[in-house]
Amino acid sequence: xxxxxxxxHVNRIGTAVPAHxxxxxxxxxARTLLEDDRARLVFDRMAERSGIAHRxxxxxxxxxxxxxxxxxxxxxxGAFPSTGARMRLYEPFARTLALDAIAKLDLTGEIxxxxxxxxxSCTGFTAPGLDLQIAxxxxxxxxxxxxxxxxxxxxxxxxxxxxxxxxxxxDPRARVLMVNCxxxxxxLQETSDLETVLSFMLFADGASAALITADxxxxxxxxxxxxxxxxxxxxxxxxxxxxxxxxxxxxKVPGRIAGALRGDPEDPAGLLRGLGTDAYDLWAVxxxxxxxxxxxxxxxxxxxxxxxxxxxxxxxxxxxxxxxxMFVLARILAERDGARGLGLAFGPGMVAxxxxxxxxxxxx
Numbered sequence: 001x002x003x004x005x006x007x008x009h010v011n012r013i014g015t016a017v018p019a020h021x022x023x024x025x026x027x028x029x030a031r032t033l034l035e036d037d038r039a040r041l042v043f044d045r046m047a048e049r050s051g052i053a054h055r056x057x058x059x060x061x062x063x064x065x066x067x068x069x070x071x072x073x074x075x076x077x078g079a080f081p082s083t084g085a086r087m088r089l090y091e092p093f094a095r096t097l098a099l100d101a102i103a104k105l106d107l108t109g110e111i112x113x114x115x116x117x118x119x120x121s122c123t124g125f126t127a128p129g130l131d132l133q134i135a136x137x138x139x140x141x142x143x144x145x146x147x148x149x150x151x152x153x154x155x156x157x158x159x160x161x162x163x164x165x166x167x168x169x170x171d172p173r174a175r176v177l178m179v180n181c182x183x184x185x186x187x188l189q190e191t192s193d194l195e196t197v198l199s200f201m202l203f204a205d206g207a208s209a210a211l212i213t214a215d216x217x218x219x220x221x222x223x224x225x226x227x228x229x230x231x232x233x234x235x236x237x238x239x240x241x242x243x244x245x246x247x248x249x250x251x252k253v254p255g256r257i258a259g260a261l262r263g264d265p266e267d268p269a270g271l272l273r274g275l276g277t278d279a280y281d282l283w284a285v286x287x288x289x290x291x292x293x294x295x296x297x298x299x300x301x302x303x304x305x306x307x308x309x310x311x312x313x314x315x316x317x318x319x320x321x322x323x324x325x326m327f328v329l330a331r332i333l334a335e336r337d338g339a340r341g342l343g344l345a346f347g348p349g350m351v352a353x354x355x356x357x358x359x360x361x362x363x364x
Contacts (some may be wrong), residue, residue: 014104025061030200055204090124155347206320261299282341
């Protein structure tokens with residue numbers, strides 16, 4: 001039996017975003033929350049240097065002159081919605097966006113062969129969950145295996161992918177549909193706290209869908225490795241509040257990431273598996289923000305061209321939490337250049353989640 005018979009492959013990836021580009025309107029609204037000129041200057045400087053041009057949401061932009069955040073009045077100044085109200089929108093919004101991403105996979109003639117669903121999301125909860133809603137809409141068999149990876153933040157795509165790959169390794173006949181769906185714009189906060197307001201220039205909505213099987217097509221996934229970054233648990237937090245989920249993203253995050261990545265590149269226990277950066281010509285790094293990508297470049301001494309796909313996703317879509325690294329991987333999959341890659345994502349903990357991959361058929 002070939003040692004690669006059960007090697008899982010990401011055969012293809014579909015991506016989707018909502019219809020409304022809200023980047024500039026959200027920047028305008030966020031600026032009005034700040035109470036002094038110094039804070040507004042900091043915000044303007046960070047927004048200008050963010051590397052983001054577009055972000056998408058289910059909410060239609062409102063008229064800033066009229067004091068509107070969104071055109072439908074979901075966010076009303078002085079009366080931002082409760083967590084319950086936000087979750088009532090999560091269910092239909094997430095279902096529609098996830099199905100849009102799945103449609104991009106073009107599973108015509110393959111639906112009845114799907115054996116498992118893995119769903120990752122940290123921006124909403126509902127039961128019956130998105131896994132069951134997808135199974136129902138696609139007409140999957142009642143025996144389909146279902147798993148939801150919840151509330152793991154921006155790094156969640158990697159544990160979800162690990163679960164999908166483990167399923168294929170255990171049974172080469174398995175065909176896993178993996179979905180990442182995040183609705184970050186359901187959690188805007190009315191606050192003058194600068195760190196919170198700065199998140200208004202980063203986060204957006206997006207969904208990805210991937211087909212993972214033993215078929216030797218696409219990207220062969222080799223292995224996974226996780227690392228908890230010491231003394232960093234308070235730097236990224238994501239807690240459920242009375243008015244949405246409360247995000248805390250410390251300005252110390254990039255420095256801590258750079259420091260964690262500065263270890264010995266030839267250490268076999270490290271994220272690079274002791275091979276150094278030259279062993280990888282494909283880099284799928286979570287586009288958490290310009291400063292995060294800068295920190296990865298500095299920490300690993302990478303040439304800026306290595307993170308071109310991540311910077312392109314950040315520019316075009318912003319940070320879509322767990323879906324973001326899958327958007328990066330989709331761009332790599334669409335090209336034919338390069339042979340061996342490393343995926344990296346960071347999330348609350350703080351954790352660094354990594355995986356290695358190759359283009360199908362390139363085992364040398």
